[in-house]
Amino acid sequence: MALQSLDIVRRSATTTPAPQARGAHSGQVAKLIDVTKCIGCKACQVACMEWNDLRDEVGHCSGHFDNPPDLGGQSWTIMKFAEHEHADGSLEWLIRKDGCMHCADPGCLKACPSPGAIVQYANGIVDFHEENCIGCGYCVTGCPFDVPRISKHDRKAYKCTLCSDRVAVGQEPACVKTCPTGAIVFGSKEDMHEHAAERIEDLKSRGYANAGLYDPAGVGGTHVMYVLHHADQPELYSGLPKNPVISPFVSLWKGAAKPLGLLAIAATAFAGFLHYIGIGPNRTDEHDEREAEREAQRLRAEEHP
Amino acid sequence: MNREHDREIVRYRAPTRINHWIVAISFVLAALSGLALFHPALFPLASLFGGGPWTRILHPFIGVVMVVAFVLLAARMWRDNRIDARDRAWLRNVGDVIHNREENLPEVGRFNGGQKLLFWVLVTCVLVLLLSGLVIWRAYFSQWFPIGAIRLSAVAHALFGLILVCSIIVHIYAAIWVKGSLRAMTEGKVSYGWAWRHHRAWFREVVSARRRAD
Numbered sequence: 001m002a003l004q005s006l007d008i009v010r011r012s013a014t015t016t017p018a019p020q021a022r023g024a025h026s027g028q029v030a031k032l033i034d035v036t037k038c039i040g041c042k043a044c045q046v047a048c049m050e051w052n053d054l055r056d057e058v059g060h061c062s063g064h065f066d067n068p069p070d071l072g073g074q075s076w077t078i079m080k081f082a083e084h085e086h087a088d089g090s091l092e093w094l095i096r097k098d099g100c101m102h103c104a105d106p107g108c109l110k111a112c113p114s115p116g117a118i119v120q121y122a123n124g125i126v127d128f129h130e131e132n133c134i135g136c137g138y139c140v141t142g143c144p145f146d147v148p149r150i151s152k153h154d155r156k157a158y159k160c161t162l163c164s165d166r167v168a169v170g171q172e173p174a175c176v177k178t179c180p181t182g183a184i185v186f187g188s189k190e191d192m193h194e195h196a197a198e199r200i201e202d203l204k205s206r207g208y209a210n211a212g213l214y215d216p217a218g219v220g221g222t223h224v225m226y227v228l229h230h231a232d233q234p235e236l237y238s239g240l241p242k243n244p245v246i247s248p249f250v251s252l253w254k255g256a257a258k259p260l261g262l263l264a265i266a267a268t269a270f271a272g273f274l275h276y277i278g279i280g281p282n283r284t285d286e287h288d289e290r291e292a293e294r295e296a297q298r299l300r301a302e303e304h305p
Numbered sequence: 306m307n308r309e310h311d312r313e314i315v316r317y318r319a320p321t322r323i324n325h326w327i328v329a330i331s332f333v334l335a336a337l338s339g340l341a342l343f344h345p346a347l348f349p350l351a352s353l354f355g356g357g358p359w360t361r362i363l364h365p366f367i368g369v370v371m372v373v374a375f376v377l378l379a380a381r382m383w384r385d386n387r388i389d390a391r392d393r394a395w396l397r398n399v400g401d402v403i404h405n406r407e408e409n410l411p412e413v414g415r416f417n418g419g420q421k422l423l424f425w426v427l428v429t430c431v432l433v434l435l436l437s438g439l440v441i442w443r444a445y446f447s448q449w450f451p452i453g454a455i456r457l458s459a460v461a462h463a464l465f466g467l468i469l470v471c472s473i474i475v476h477i478y479a480a481i482w483v484k485g486s487l488r489a490m491t492e493g494k495v496s497y498g499w500a501w502r503h504h505r506a507w508f509r510e511v512v513s514a515r516r517r518a519d
Contacts, residue, residue: 014345113348115348134360138459257464261467262347265470269478272478272482279404279405280405281482285498290498291498296497299512303514
C-alpha cells in the first residue's frame with residue numbers, strides 16, 4: 001500500500017468504489033477565510049508558491065491590486081480586491097483570497113472524463129492527479145466557481161490542493177501557516193463552524209448586521225469557507241456566487257445522458273439485429289431482374305423507336 | 306461489353322465513393338474517441354488513440370476532417386435528397402418498409418424517404434457538432450466563449466453525437482439489410498433488378514438516359 005492513501009471517497013470517471021478503507025474519523029477538514037481580518041498582504045500567495053514550488057511569469061500591472069490578474073497553472077490562489085461604494089457614499093475594500101472551494105459535491109469531478117484525474121478524499125479535500133489529466137478542460141466547464149485552469153505549458157489542469165500533502169501528515173496548509181493576521185485558519189469543519197460563529201457574533205456587535213458564513217448548500221457545503229461582513233451579498237467580493245450549484249447542463253451531460261446514451265446506442269444496434277433475424281434481409285431476386293430487363297427494353301424502345 | 310456488365314448501373318462513381326469512405330472512416334474514429342470521453346465504461350477506447358491526452362488532442366481534428374469531407378459529400382447529394390410528397394407517403398408506410406413489402410410503397414427516386422430523412426438528420430447533427438465542438442475545443446477556441454455557452458455546447462455535443470451514432474447504426478444496418486447496397490458504395494454498381502426493386506423511378510430515368518448515372 002505504499003503511496004496509496006486508501007481514503008478516496010470519489011474518483012472521477014469511475015463507476016465502482018475507490019479504495020476507501022481509511023476514513024476521516026477525526027472529522028472532515030475545512031479552511032476558514034475571515035475576509036474581515038484580511039489586510040491583502042498576499043503572504044498566502046507567496047506561501048502557496050513557496051510550498052508548491054510555483055513561479056508564475058512576472059506580468060504587468062493591470063490597474064488594480066490583483067496580481068497576477070487571474071488564477072493559473074502557476075497561481076493556485078490569488079487575492080481579489082474589490083472597491084465597493086456603499087449607498088451612503090462610504091468606500092469599503094473587500095479583499096477575498098480566491099481559489100478552490102473544495103466542494104462537497106464537486107462539479108469538476110463530476111465533469112472529468114478521465115478515471116482518477118480528480119479525487120475526493122474522506123477528509124473532504126478535492127485533489128487533481130495531474131498524471132491522469134488529459135487536458136480536456138471539462139473540470140473548468142463543471143466548476144461553479146471558475147477555479148481550475150489548464151496550464152499553457154503542459155495542458156494539465158491545476159488548482160489549490162488544500163495542501164493535501166501537508167494535511168496528510170498533520171500539517172495545516174501553507175497559506176494558513178503564513179497568514180500574519182490569523183485571517184486564515186484550518187481545522188475540522190465542525191471547529192471551523194464554531195470559530196466562524198464566534199467571529200460572526202463579534203462582527204454583528206460591531207455593526208455588521210449581515211455578517212455571516214459562506215458555506216453554500218447548493219454544492220453540499222464547501223471545505224473552504226468564508227466569513228463575510230456582507231454575507232447577504234457575496235457577489236460584492238469579486239463575484240463570489242450567491243447560490244452556486246452545478247449547472248443543470250453539466251448535470252444532464254454527466255448524469256442522465258451517460259446511461260441513457262449508451263442504452264440508446266445498444267438498443268438501436270439490437271433492434272437491427274432483431275429485425276435481421278425476425279424479418280430478414282431484403283434481397284433482389286430473379287423475378288426483379290427479369291422485370292427490370294423487360295422494363296429496360298420497353299424504355300429503350302421508346303427512346304429509339 | 307458482356308451481357309452481365311450491360312445489366313448493371315453505376316450508382317456511385319469513384320470520387321463519390323472515396324469521399325463517402327473518408328467520411329465513414331473519420332466518423333468511426335471521431336465516434337470511438339468521442340465515446341471514450343463520453344462514458345467511463347468506454348474510456349479504454351482511448352488506448353486506440355494512444356491514451357487519454359492523445360484522444361483529447363486528436364478527436365477535434367478528426368472531427369474537422371469529417372465535417373469537411375461530409376460537406377463535400379452532402380454537396381454532391383443534396384439535390385437528390387429534397388423531400389417531396391412521395392417521400393412523405395413512403396415514410397408514412399414505414400411498416401411496409403420494415404416488412405420488405407416494397408410493392409405497397411410509392412415508387413422511389415435515387416433515394417427513398419428514409420435515406421432522405423437520414424441525410425437531413427446527418428446535416429443537422431454535423432452542423433451542431435461542428436459549432437458546439439468549436440466552443441468546447443479548449444486548446445484554441447473556448448477562451449472566446451462565456452461559460453454558459455461552453456456548458457450548453459458540451460451537452461449539445463454529447464446529445465447530437467449520440468443521435469449521429471444511432472443514425473449511423475441505422476445507416477449501416479440498412480446496408481446489411483438491403484442486399485446489394487453495400488456493393489453500390491464499394492464497387493459502385495447495382496444490378497438492374499436491384500434498381501428496379503428499390504429505386505424504380507431512378508431506374509427508369511437512368512435506363513432511358515434522361516439522367517446520367519452517378
